[in-house]
Each structure stands twice: as C-alpha cells, then as structure tokens.
Amino acid sequence: MSPIAIKVIQFFLSLSFLIVLHELGHFIPAKLFKTRVEKFYLFFDVKFSLFKKKIGETVYGIGWLPLGGYVKISGMIDESMDTEAMKEEPKPWEFRSKPAWQRLIIMLGGVTVNFILAVIIYIGLAYNYGEEYIQADSVKGGIWVTEKALGDKLGIMTGDKIIAVDGNKINKLRRIIPDIAYGNTITINRDGRTFEQEIPVDFISAISEDKDKMRFINFRRPFVVKEVSKGSINENAGFKENDAVLAINNIKATYLDEVSPILEDNLGKSIAVTVKRETGETATINAMVSKEGKLGIALRGGSYEEFEKMGEFELKTQKYTFMESIPAGIDMGIKTLSDYIKGMKKIFNPDTGAYKEVGGFAAIGSLFPDSWDWVAFWNTTAFISIILAFMNILPIPALDGGHVVFLLYEIVTGRKPSDKFLEYAQMVGFFVLIALLLFANGNDLYKWLFK
Incomplete structure (x- = not known):
C-alpha cells in the first residue's frame, strides 16, 4: 500500500x-436532560446521506461531506438553520x-x-510505552546546528547549550525546537558564559518555510570509527575499530561537524589524523581524502543507546505504573494544549508570519x-x-x-x-x-x- x-x-x-466522540459529548447530556435529538451524523449530509437509520426519535447517519459532524437538537438554532421550528x-x-x-x-x-x-x-x-528522551543538560558537546542560516537568525552556534526558554528550563532535547518556536527569549551557555537571547518575532515562520530544515538542532555526532569500508581509499591506512578522532592536521576535530569542513578543504589530499585508541593511546594516521570529501569510514552511533554508551549524553527512560501514568497523561494533555494556545497567539500576530503556516485537511x-x-x-x-x-x-x-x-x-x-x-x-x-x-x-x- x-x-x-x-x-x-x-x-x-x-x-x-x-467526531463521533465529540458529538456524543453533546448527545449524552442532551439525553440525560430529556432533550430530543433529531439527528446524529458523522460528516455532513448535504442533499443526501451515504447511510441513515432511525432508532427511536433520532436518525443516525453518515454524510458524504467529510468536514465534521453534528447532532441536531430540537429547539436550537444550529448549522441546520431550521428557523421554521423556532416560530x-x-x-x-x-x-x-x-x-x-x-x-x-x-x-x-x-x-x-x-x-x-x-x-x-x-x-x-x-x-x-513509557517515555524515552535525551536529557538536554547532559549533552556532552552541546548542540549541533545543522542549518547555519537558521542558527545565525536565532543567535545560536554549534557547541552551545540551550538552558531555558522564557526562563523555563529545558529538560528534554526534543523540546528545544517547539519551545523556541513558541517562546520569546532563550538562555544559552557558550564556552562557560550564560546569557539570554531574544527570539526573533518571525522565527516560527522562518523554520516553517522548509519542513526538511525544521529539525535544525540536534546532538553532535562524535567521529568514532566503526569500520573501514572494503576497497575504500583508506582501507590500509591503519584505522582501527573504535578509533576516536581528536585532530586533523593538528586542528582539533572530535565531532562530525568539525571533521567535515576540514575534509572539504582537503579534497584529494593527504591528511594527518590523530586518533585515540581503545587502549587510551594516541596515534597519527596518514590518510587520503577522496574527491568527494570522504575518508571511506563507517562511524559508530547507529542508535541512542550506542551514543549513550560512548558518553555523549544521558538517555532517560521513564516507566510508569498505572497510577503514575494518570498525572503524566494529564500533564501531557495540559502541555499540548498550552503549546497549541501559544502557537495560536503567534498566528494572530501578523509580525510572526505564522499565519502562512495555517493548514487545512x-x-x-x-x-x-x-x-x-x-x-x-x-x-x-x-x-x-x-x-x-x-x-x-x-x-x-x-x-x-x-x-x-x-x-x-x-x-x-x-x-x-x-x-x-x-x-x-x-x-x-x-x-x-x-x-x-x-x-x-x-x-x-x-x-x-x-x-
């Protein structure tokens, strides 16, 4: 399919x-208060119905126009505009x-x-299912800003640590982008210095222009060797499993975001790669960079669990008993509603440009x-x-x-x-x-x- x-x-x-449950929310109290319900419909039955059946005093049916549903309650001016009965x-x-x-x-x-x-x-x-998330303040190397233009607009850089939005501490890494989208100020720690930065009023519009770029903040990937590809340009260079890159040509480079630009600057050239071995020893390897800017190396880190074992962050797994899941579910409902209200406020402010992202079906x-x-x-x-x-x-x-x-x-x-x-x-x-x-x-x- x-x-x-x-x-x-x-x-x-x-x-x-x-829709059915929403309309039941009207139907049940109407019946409890002995109010007549003439129709109960899933979708709208303009001119005709796909299905209908009368049970007691109520006609239950399915309309052909999937724009919602309705219950027609006697003696009420509603979408049916049945004003004759009101006379x-x-x-x-x-x-x-x-x-x-x-x-x-x-x-x-x-x-x-x-x-x-x-x-x-x-x-x-x-x-x-519980909940699994990356503890935001445990991310070892700070954040990775994958879209520099968005990072520059927001005033953040790769390596920064996002502490809070609107004074509210960020606990979960995945909450950074939605909180920023709905927020006004962001608290950043950069090189040991903590400061507050104003979020541009139109930032929600900026991150919505390209859906593929919306997840522009992530954790940094360490450059640790998993294996050297067969037949690659560096198959016999001397790389070993779990070698962690420390520097290239004496330039500090431990993360993928640091290694990639150095490789781009050395296309088709020989480079000196300093690595730390599992034994704790350091070694320097003479390697070649392909014309595509690659070393022909597969990196470690295919799952969150593997990154956690490498010490890059702390992965929290929260399991709930049935009684614990009740307040957790209520908190999630309130948080989701709160976020949506914040988003709607942005939409009604023309300066944000968020109205451009209003969508339909x-x-x-x-x-x-x-x-x-x-x-x-x-x-x-x-x-x-x-x-x-x-x-x-x-x-x-x-x-x-x-x-x-x-x-x-x-x-x-x-x-x-x-x-x-x-x-x-x-x-x-x-x-x-x-x-x-x-x-x-x-x-x-x-x-x-x-x-």
Whole structure:
C-alpha cells in the first residue's frame, strides 16, 4: 500500500473516531436532560446521506461531506438553520425550554470529551510505552546546528547549550525546537558564559518555510570509527575499530561537524589524523581524502543507546505504573494544549508570519506517518483531539464556543438573546468558518503548487 494511502486511511479513521466522540459529548447530556435529538451524523449530509437509520426519535447517519459532524437538537438554532421550528411555541423536550445551566453543559460536552479523550490516550501511551528522551543538560558537546542560516537568525552556534526558554528550563532535547518556536527569549551557555537571547518575532515562520530544515538542532555526532569500508581509499591506512578522532592536521576535530569542513578543504589530499585508541593511546594516521570529501569510514552511533554508551549524553527512560501514568497523561494533555494556545497567539500576530503556516485537511493528514505505527497514530489522534477542543471553544457563533458565550451572557444578566439575534449570529459565524476553511485549505494548495 502506498504511503499516501496509509496517511489517508489514518486521517479518516482518526477524524471519524474524534467526531463521533465529540458529538456524543453533546448527545449524552442532551439525553440525560430529556432533550430530543433529531439527528446524529458523522460528516455532513448535504442533499443526501451515504447511510441513515432511525432508532427511536433520532436518525443516525453518515454524510458524504467529510468536514465534521453534528447532532441536531430540537429547539436550537444550529448549522441546520431550521428557523421554521423556532416560530412554534417551545416544547418541554426542546433545547430552548431547558434551564441555562443544562444548555451550557450540553454545549460544553463536545470540547470536554475531546480534552478528556486526549488525556486518556496520553495516559495509555505513558502506561504502555513509557517515555524515552535525551536529557538536554547532559549533552556532552552541546548542540549541533545543522542549518547555519537558521542558527545565525536565532543567535545560536554549534557547541552551545540551550538552558531555558522564557526562563523555563529545558529538560528534554526534543523540546528545544517547539519551545523556541513558541517562546520569546532563550538562555544559552557558550564556552562557560550564560546569557539570554531574544527570539526573533518571525522565527516560527522562518523554520516553517522548509519542513526538511525544521529539525535544525540536534546532538553532535562524535567521529568514532566503526569500520573501514572494503576497497575504500583508506582501507590500509591503519584505522582501527573504535578509533576516536581528536585532530586533523593538528586542528582539533572530535565531532562530525568539525571533521567535515576540514575534509572539504582537503579534497584529494593527504591528511594527518590523530586518533585515540581503545587502549587510551594516541596515534597519527596518514590518510587520503577522496574527491568527494570522504575518508571511506563507517562511524559508530547507529542508535541512542550506542551514543549513550560512548558518553555523549544521558538517555532517560521513564516507566510508569498505572497510577503514575494518570498525572503524566494529564500533564501531557495540559502541555499540548498550552503549546497549541501559544502557537495560536503567534498566528494572530501578523509580525510572526505564522499565519502562512495555517493548514487545512492536507496539513492535518501530513501529521500521520507514512507507515502504520500505533504509537504515532494515537499520539497524533490525541493532538488533533486537543486541536478540536480548542477550535470548538473559540467564541465564534457557529461553534460550541459561540453558544457558550451567549449562554454565559444569559446566566449573568438573566436575559436571553432573541431567536432572531441567534439566527443572525449563526449566519455570521457560518461565513467566518467558511472563510477560515478556505484560507487554511488554500494555504495547503499554495504550498503544494509552489513549494
């Protein structure tokens, strides 16, 4: 099966799962408060349905337009815009006849389920798989900035140690890039000197322009010999397994990022390579550099475990009991939501340029791996569930958050907005949503065509 097909299957499986549970978040409290639910739909049934069946007073179905789902609750102005029913006298089973606090619970049900679902997924992942990460402050040689232009823009260099972002200590190496993307200041240790650097306001836009360059910060790879390739230019030069390069032509070079530019400067030439042997002895080897800037040597370090054994960093493996996984999952849910809110703040600030990276369905689908991986699938599903919770609580009339705002107004003032006002607000919100949908998916199309 093609990678694209695997992504598409994961996308629709995840989205369908999340939509059904979101709508159940509205459906269940509506039923508990004896409110009639006329329809429960996965996807939208504009003009026709792919499937529908009436059970009791509710029609359950699957629409053909995969832009979401809905429950149609009697006596409520929603996306169906069924205003004729609103002209009749309120019935006891209708949404508008229920106390404001009950209506508020019904409207908050969807986003509540989405957030709780994400937390449950994170709890399950923590319990079943634990967590493995590189302890950021244990990285021996500091960071490796693989894209110099991005490093220069940020004001960091290979060998630096990233201590904190916005004053919050960085514990996990993999958190450096996302924290920088959402942050304002970065604390750096360089050659024993610690200082604070301001993060450029448009940096999130800079790292998003080329997806292949987004992971521009990593740990440094030591230049340690694993084996000399058969038939290579240095097969008989004298390199031994586990030789650690210390210098080339008397220039200190212990990491790949230090060795590579020296080799580039000596294409086709002989060089003197100083190495440290497993015995602790040092030796100097006369080697040749190929015209491609290679020594014909395979390096050690195929896995994190191997790098850890070489003393390059400390690899933390956190296992959780079931009880320990609960707070860990909650923390992960809150952290993910917090990061997403920070990202949204960047998007609403035009100076950041982050609005260019707003994506639609293609962007969401690209979050899934191109081969089946249950851990990645559930991690991505939890993340999308957080997105759905946040987006639906925005105070836009056509979304749950819009209804919540009007209900809170009613609870505080004791005055209920008129049905006509709610109808107009729903229409405005609908057009806002269509505009956002066109913008997000238009961004996807632009990137596909021109990037």
